[in-house]
Amino acid sequence: MFCFEIPMPWASSFTSALRPARVPPLAFTARFLRGHCIPTRAGSGSGSGPDGAPRGRARLRAWRWRALSGAFYRCAARQRFPRMPMALAGPLLFRIGYNLYAHTRLGYLFYKRQVKKARERYPQGHSVPQPVVFSGVKILPIPVLSNNYSYLVIDTGSNCAAAVDPSDPLAVQSVIEKEGVTLEAILCTHKHWDHSGGNAALRRRHSSCRVYGSSYDDIPELTDPLSDKETIVIGRLNFKALFTPGHTVGHMVYVLDGKPFEGPASLFSGDLLFLSGCGRIFEGTPETMLASLDTAADLAEDTLLWPGHEYAAECLMFARLLELENPVLEQKLQWVNQQRVEKRSTCPSTIGEEKQYNPFLRTHCPEVQEAVGMKRQRDEDWDSFRARVLKEVRLRKDVFKAN
Numbered sequence: 253m254f255c256f257e258i259p260m261p262w263a264s265s266f267t268s269a270l271r272p273a274r275v276p277p278l279a280f281t282a283r284f285l286r287g288h289c290i291p292t293r294a295g296s297g298s299g300s301g302p303d304g305a306p307r308g309r310a311r312l313r314a315w316r317w318r319a320l321s322g323a324f325y326r327c328a329a330r331q332r333f334p335r336m337p338m339a340l341a342g343p344l345l346f347r348i349g350y351n352l353y354a355h356t357r358l359g360y361l362f363y364k365r366q367v368k369k370a371r372e373r374y375p376q377g378h379s380v381p382q383p384v385v386f387s388g389v390k391i392l393p394i395p396v397l398s399n400n401y402s403y404l405v406i407d408t409g410s411n412c413a414a415a416v417d418p419s420d421p422l423a424v425q426s427v428i429e430k431e432g433v434t435l436e437a438i439l440c441t442h443k444h445w446d447h448s449g450g451n452a453a454l455r456r457r458h459s460s461c462r463v464y465g466s467s468y469d470d471i472p473e474l475t476d477p478l479s480d481k482e483t484i485v486i487g488r489l490n491f492k493a494l495f496t497p498g499h500t501v502g503h504m505v506y507v508l509d510g511k512p513f514e515g516p517a518s519l520f521s522g523d524l525l526f527l528s529g530c531g532r533i534f535e536g537t538p539e540t541m542l543a544s545l546d547t548a549a550d551l552a553e554d555t556l557l558w559p560g561h562e563y564a565a566e567c568l569m570f571a572r573l574l575e576l577e578n579p580v581l582e583q584k585l586q587w588v589n590q591q592r593v594e595k596r597s598t599c600p601s602t603i604g605e606e607k608q609y610n611p612f613l614r615t616h617c618p619e620v621q622e623a624v625g626m627k628r629q630r631d632e633d634w635d636s637f638r639a640r641v642l643k644e645v646r647l648r649k650d651v652f653k654a655n
């Protein structure tokens with residue numbers, strides 16, 4: 253949520269609280285002072301013209317007041333809202349809000365409230381999921397909160413299942429019961445409550461269930477800390493964990509091997525990669541995030557992308573601002589808009605598709621570089637340049653609002 257990824261309405265209210273109150277125009281201030289402080293003898297006929305304006309000395313006095321009040325006002329405004337601190341206040345408060353969300357109980361309470369509100373607002377989930385079935389495996393997206401996806405991955409031969417980022421335990425439990433499967437593992441991409449908030453409740457219900465993730469993130473109920481490229485086997489399901497920091501310090505993604513099922517691989521990308529988007533860089537540098545995105549881009553083109561959020565429409569609209577003449581992007585946007593009219597889920601896309609329109613996977617493309625007005629400097633390292641482009645694209649996306 254922060255959304256991109258963690259919803260933080262309170263962060264924006266903090267920021268708006270510090271935003272300078274709407275400044276009254278100078279003319280209004282002068283009028284106010286004139287009306288309250290300057291004796292105009294209105295109505296006596298000697299000091300005012302037909303329109304009520306002061307004459308002679310009264311006019312001079314009014315002019316002095318106007319000048320004085322203007323100078324006073326400008327001075328006061330500068331003292332109250334000096335430019336540099338205001339420029340820093342927004343990001344600083346956002347950072348404070350993020351730390352409260354990610355590292356304190358306040359974040360957990362906020363998450364609980366979000367779950368409750370989402371259950372009331374979307375009793376059937378925010379989107380209509382479209383399960384994918386290959387011979388021996390079933391992948392079920394579970395829409396949770398206001399735009400998150402959890403996933404239940406089932407080995408249909410043994411009825412063993414793994415849940416990815418089960419943030420609303422009730423919603424995930426309901427699918428587990430409906431499918432009649434045994435939950436053997438929780439694969440957690442990162443610590444944010446909208447991805448890890450259901451771990452404890454599901455563990456209480458399924459005591460033999462293991463919880464996988466990175467020990468660099470404070471993942472609730474973590475039983476099996478993972479390192480890069482480690483594999484997790486559940487029945488015939490074979491996942492590879494890939495270390496992809498940037499969004500958080502210990503973010504991991506999981507790649508399900510498709511070979512045993514004669515299908516493509518599946519990437520459960522958490523908040524690393526979305527359809528046409530990527531997660532915010534909360535706990536890393538653009539260089540770190542770029543390396544993590546390259547890890548995803550290096551997967552086979554037909555790898556299915558199962559992201560942590562339903563952000564497709566907004567992300568594609570942003571991408572279109574950068575690449576006006578990208579026919580693949582335009583086609584995908586039209587399809588996504590149609591899906592969203594019917595509240596249908598937009599996942600999965602594929603890594604091959606993403607490389608054609610996702611600006612965060614296209615920092616090497618001249619179109620994207622030109623769109624953000626950046627040129628490689630002489631002797632600049634190629635990846636350093638791409639990291640600069642990524643930083644700029646990410647900054648623009650941070651302030652982009654689709655509507």
Ligand SMILES: [Zn+2]
Nearest residue numbers: 257258444523
């Ligand atoms: Zn996150």
